[in-house]
Amino acid sequence: MNIKTILPLALGLIITLSACKESFLELKQNKSLVIPTTLKDYQGLMDNTAVMNGPSGHTLGIIGADEYFLTDAIYNALPQPHLKTIYSWDKDPYPNTEVDDWNYNYWHILYANTALSGAEKLKNSSDVEALNNLKGCALFHRGLNFYQLAQTFCKPYHATTASTDPGIPLRLEEDINLTVGRGTLQQSYHQIISDLEKAAALLPANPIVKFRPGKAAAYAMLAKTYLQMGEYEKVLEQANKYLNIKSELLDFNTVDLSPRYPFTDFNTNVEVIFVLSPLNNAVTGTTRVNILPALINSYAANDLRKQAYFLNNTDGRVIFKGSYRASGGFFTGIATDELYLIRAECFARTNQTEKALQDLNTLRKNRYAKASYADVRAADANAALKLVIAERRKELLFRGTRWEDLRRLNQEAEFAITLTRTINGITSMLAPNDNRYTWPVPDKEITLSNLIQN
Numbered sequence: 001m002n003i004k005t006i007l008p009l010a011l012g013l014i015i016t017l018s019a020c021k022e023s024f025l026e027l028k029q030n031k032s033l034v035i036p037t038t039l040k041d042y043q044g045l046m047d048n049t050a051v052m053n054g055p056s057g058h059t060l061g062i063i064g065a066d067e068y069f070l071t072d073a074i075y076n077a078l079p080q081p082h083l084k085t086i087y088s089w090d091k092d093p094y095p096n097t098e099v100d101d102w103n104y105n106y107w108h109i110l111y112a113n114t115a116l117s118g119a120e121k122l123k124n125s126s127d128v129e130a131l132n133n134l135k136g137c138a139l140f141h142r143g144l145n146f147y148q149l150a151q152t153f154c155k156p157y158h159a160t161t162a163s164t165d166p167g168i169p170l171r172l173e174e175d176i177n178l179t180v181g182r183g184t185l186q187q188s189y190h191q192i193i194s195d196l197e198k199a200a201a202l203l204p205a206n207p208i209v210k211f212r213p214g215k216a217a218a219y220a221m222l223a224k225t226y227l228q229m230g231e232y233e234k235v236l237e238q239a240n241k242y243l244n245i246k247s248e249l250l251d252f253n254t255v256d257l258s259p260r261y262p263f264t265d266f267n268t269n270v271e272v273i274f275v276l277s278p279l280n281n282a283v284t285g286t287t288r289v290n291i292l293p294a295l296i297n298s299y300a301a302n303d304l305r306k307q308a309y310f311l312n313n314t315d316g317r318v319i320f321k322g323s324y325r326a327s328g329g330f331f332t333g334i335a336t337d338e339l340y341l342i343r344a345e346c347f348a349r350t351n352q353t354e355k356a357l358q359d360l361n362t363l364r365k366n367r368y369a370k371a372s373y374a375d376v377r378a379a380d381a382n383a384a385l386k387l388v389i390a391e392r393r394k395e396l397l398f399r400g401t402r403w404e405d406l407r408r409l410n411q412e413a414e415f416a417i418t419l420t421r422t423i424n425g426i427t428s429m430l431a432p433n434d435n436r437y438t439w440p441v442p443d444k445e446i447t448l449s450n451l452i453q454n
Contacts, residue, residue: 039130042118045111046137049211052108055279057101057148058332060439061403062278063087064430066419068289071317075423078282087283088421088428089436099442100279101152105145106171112142113174133212136202140213143195144221146170150188150228153454155438156407157229162186166452179449189229196222205245210266210275216245217274220334223342228408232346239343246273246336249366252304262308263326269335272324276333278400286328286398291318298394302369309397320398332400337363341392348385356384360391367395389415407437 036042046052063086070087078084082094115138125131149168150157158165167188169180200218207214223238248270255262266272278284291310296318299306309322324331340363347356361375378384392405409415410432419430430436438454445451 036118039118039122039125039127039134042115042122043130043134043137045115045118046134046141047211048111049275051111052141053211053275053333054277055100055104056276056332056400057105057145057152058278058330058400058403059281059284060086060099060101060152061400062330062398063283064089064439065402065406066292066417067295067397067402068291068320069421070283070288070423071290072424074288080282083281083283088423089419089430089434091436093440094442096443098444099439101439102149102442102445104279105149108145109142109171110174110176112138112145113171116142117174132202133204136199136218137213139195140199140203140218140221143192143199143218144213146188146192146195147221147225150185150192151404151407152439153441154185154188155454156411157185157189158411159230162189166454169449169451181449182451189225192225193222196225200241210272213274214245216242217334219245220273220339223339224404227342227346228404230408232349235342235346236350239339239346242339243336243343246339249336249340249363251366252308253366253370255304255308257304257307260311260321261323261326261328263322263324265326266324266331266333269324269326271335271337272331272333273336274334275325276331277325277329278332280329284330286320286323286330287313289320291320293318295393295397298390300368302372303367303394304369305367305394322397330398330400337395338399338401341388341395345385345388345392348381348388351381353378353381353384356381356388360384360388363391363395386414403437410437 036045063083075084075087078087082097085093115134119131119135119138122131146168154167155161155165162185165185166182167185169182170188170191171178171180172191196218199213200215200222203213203215203218205215219238219242223235223242226232226234226238250263250269250271263269266275282288296306296310305322309320310318311321313319323329324333324335340359344356344359344363347353347359357376357378364376365373376387378387389405389409392401396402406417406419410417416432418432421428435454440454441451446453
């Protein structure tokens with residue numbers, strides 16, 4: 001595409017240049033830009049991988065979760081004050097500061113709404129396949145980003161309060177100057193589900209590249225959404241649809257686990273079906289985090305993830321090396337291992353113990369040394385559930401899922417935990433169901449759109 005004439009690249013340039021200094025609502029449309037006119041042009045907007053596949057809105061959750069700690073030296077050297085207050089779970093973690101997880105999610109939604117507007121203009125196109133793919137991609141990305149905003153800036157979903165709890169601003173038009181209120185959490189989840197269901201109906205089963213979503217990606221996001229809602233039968237329905245399309249797992253016994261980054265490029269990783277990465281900053285780089293000793297010790301000696309995920313650094317720290325990005329960046333996309341765990345959990349929660357164990361052991365046999373592997377057993381569904389929850393903790397390290405798990409599992413007494421961090425001799429605590437599990441809406445958005453704060 002011609003960078004001088006096509007809006008997607010020009011819009012991407014605006015976003016790149018303004019990411020650190022302008023809030024979403026301060027982003028102004030440049031009227032001199034030439035509007036795209038063809039399906040190919042609009043699909044190019046969705047295929048802008050630098051925007052649509054990252055940065056994802058997982059940074060606050062990754063920083064806040066209990067997968068790592070920072071040494072005092074690294075903490076004290078953090079270049080931006082708000083990174084310190086986010087790490088310490090401060091009640092006002094980023095006063096008068098741009099919040100990347102808010103801005104990037106809404107920029108992705110802007111792209112999606114622009115593509116949907118283009119699809120509507122071209123709805124009489126004879127290329128029905130291309131039109132459906134465009135609409136499916138746009139609806140998927142909008143649903144995905146609405147979902148991530150809800151996990152970050154809204155309270156955890158409760159059926160009894162969702163109709164009154166504040167939701168997210170549901171921007172459904174490409175005009176960024178429209179003022180949109182928060183609505184309710186119930187409305188937000190309804191929109192997420194609607195977007196993803198429509199996407200699943202339109203997308204192909206096998207997209208040509210993993211940067212594009214397909215049906216399986218939409219089914220995965222629907223499963224994750226219903227999991228947050230506690231709708232376990234619906235989770236099973238969507239997880240089954242996913243695993244009917246993609247079920248192959250990567251056998252760690254066949255992987256050379258000794259390199260700095262042991263996993264090959266995501267294009268050849270059979271588990272990865274949709275690529276997404278969070279923003280790297282001075283906290284979330286894989287070389288800066290110290291893995292919690294208790295987490296390391298939870299892996300059995302014959303668990304190959306212990307070799308695949310962890311590296312003893314030269315300075316004595318244990319750091320993370322197991323990203324499916326095959327690089328120093330974290331992977332927050334969609335992979336099949338997570339869907340086995342989602343289905344196993346919901347089998348356990350619906351008293352289908354043997355099915356839960358079957359899914360759990362299907363995953364585990366691809367993670368443990370074959371010579372000493374043995375299936376796990378459970379006396380009942382609750383025991384199986386505990387095994388699955390423990391396995392999620394070990395499998396999905398730095399995937400952006402742990403914060404979501406803490407939010408929902410803290411509602412159950414047997415899984416609720418209190419997080420602690422000691423910084424320069426001072427201990428900070430985050431109790432179960434603390435209001436700080438819902439990050440504040442950025443100050444500037446409160447002022448510009450008259451939004452209510454959490």
